Amino acid sequence: MAVSLMLSMSILLGSLSGPVVSTTFTLTNSCGYTVWPGLLSSAGSPPLSTTGFALAPGESRSVDAPAAWSGRVWGRTLCASDPASGRFSCATGECGSGAVECAGGGAAPPTTLAEFTLDGAGGNDFYDVSLVDGSNLPMVVVPQGGAGATCGATGCLVDLNGPCPADLKVVGADGAGIACKSACEAYGRPQDCCSGDYGTPATCQPSASSQFFKNACPRAYSYAYDDATSTFTCTSGTATYLITFCPSMSSLKSSVSSGSSNPSPSTPGLPLVNDTVSFAGRGDGSSSYPYAYASAPSLSLSAPWPLALAAAAFTWLCVAPRHRLLRL
Template sequence: MASLGIAVALFFHVLVFSVTGADSATFTIVNSCSFTVWPGILSGAGTAPLSTTGFALDPGASTSVTVPASWSGRLWGRTLCSQDPATGKFACLTGDCGSSTLECSGSGATPPATLAEFTLNGAGGLDFYDVSLVDGYNLPMLVVPRGGAASGAGNCTATGCAADLNVGCPQELKVTSAGSEGGVACKSACGAFGDPQYCCSGFYGSPDTCRPSQYSEFFKRACPKAYSYAYDDGSSTFTCASADYEITFCPKPSTSVKAAGGEYAMLAAEVSGGVASSSWTPPLWTVAVAVSATVWQLRRLF
């Protein structure tokens, strides 16, 4: 009888676990660049900060960060960082969070910066994630779910932008630096011009009035799975259940925008074990509603 009771208790424990998901997730952050990257992490409003909000990651190095199951926030890479020997102030040329220290401590990235955005254990118990170029671009980035439950509701697809957009960035969007060949980042049209039609603000603050521009199309052609402008939801938000995530800067092989026709295939090729798909499968209508709700919540959080 005792063994039966234990078995029943175990059954309900497993049942509850399968419904509510894991207590935490692991983000494995990998630097495949040939230079140091300083990742920054910002938790969403009402979400507890993580144990670290900024650190240095040497070329070829990786580190793991434990994330609460219901966490929401964003992660990005800072580049060309240094500390002033006289003042001790820490600053980065791209992705700087303005904290003047290695830790970002509740501050977000200064555009332009490539962003990985997450809402874990959101609507329907699914994780929602995307890679966004809405605030511009500074580094190639790939997000790969690991060990998640793929289903009709969540297909655990890899996403990101593996192309080097700094090479072919339009001159009017390009961020340059003395001593660096070419550009070091690529602004969004909103960041470069501040025009409401590019920022999806004012009269243009809805999907019906804010349409893709020649500049957002530049980002979309190179990186079809990444957000290219504010209302690029349909092809750029992905879902998975109870996964861990690997976030890679400069995934290999990366390419310039001049060869961006092959980027989509290379993005899928980065995924091993058949976890991710190279094509976007439209979710069920219920999940579509959940995606819209979660995207709306993300916009309110940041």
């Protein structure tokens, strides 16, 4: 009887204590303006303690994620409350809740997205920074203390709002660029959206528009099947994750160096920024794209190529579909 009572009390206390914390996300705003992060749990994942808040320039805030959490994090910009209705809205990254908390709403494109699946296949955390839905601000994810051959910094250090091609650019009230659309959003064509007859890796290929993003930010997702060079993994439970809006290279190197097992952004492999990209034209005789249409970057990911290739195949078969579903 006593054993049964103790077991019942243990189960009750366990249920009251809430979900087990798997990892911590630390969000830092290095922009010269306020950013309002949005956080969305995917279907079937427990909600986080917050779905949105304000981050002043230089401010950081940590959010704990439960075990096996899956979802996305992004930054909203140019936000304000309407004086008449009190409704809160943002010019980019809007989640449609009418409040600072997103209340489960997803990000309206174009928005830079950080995507996570914690404690996924093979006991790994999977993460990426995606420009598939366009870009609204630079963002980098840096694991701290993580383990694994492809456990390293990823994201986009470049503010693409200025050099964004005219047909993809979103401008604010003053005419300045505030976001950069994906080709899918701009044109809605199946070949740009990887839909319909173009819904497989064989039929959906990088376009000039997606290469604009890839050339500037080689480690970030540029289109739906950009898995091999854009999905990163850390052994589950070994890392916390720093998510920085508008990071500088010096701050990134400092963040990376504090996690000794993570590769430096200066080590061989895919760079965070492609410094060799020309700004002269698209490379096909057109001058409408500020970045050259260059060849695809190396696949090495700071790992021996057989391991990187195996990781890419595993990602495609087991993990990438979940990330593509997150972006739908």
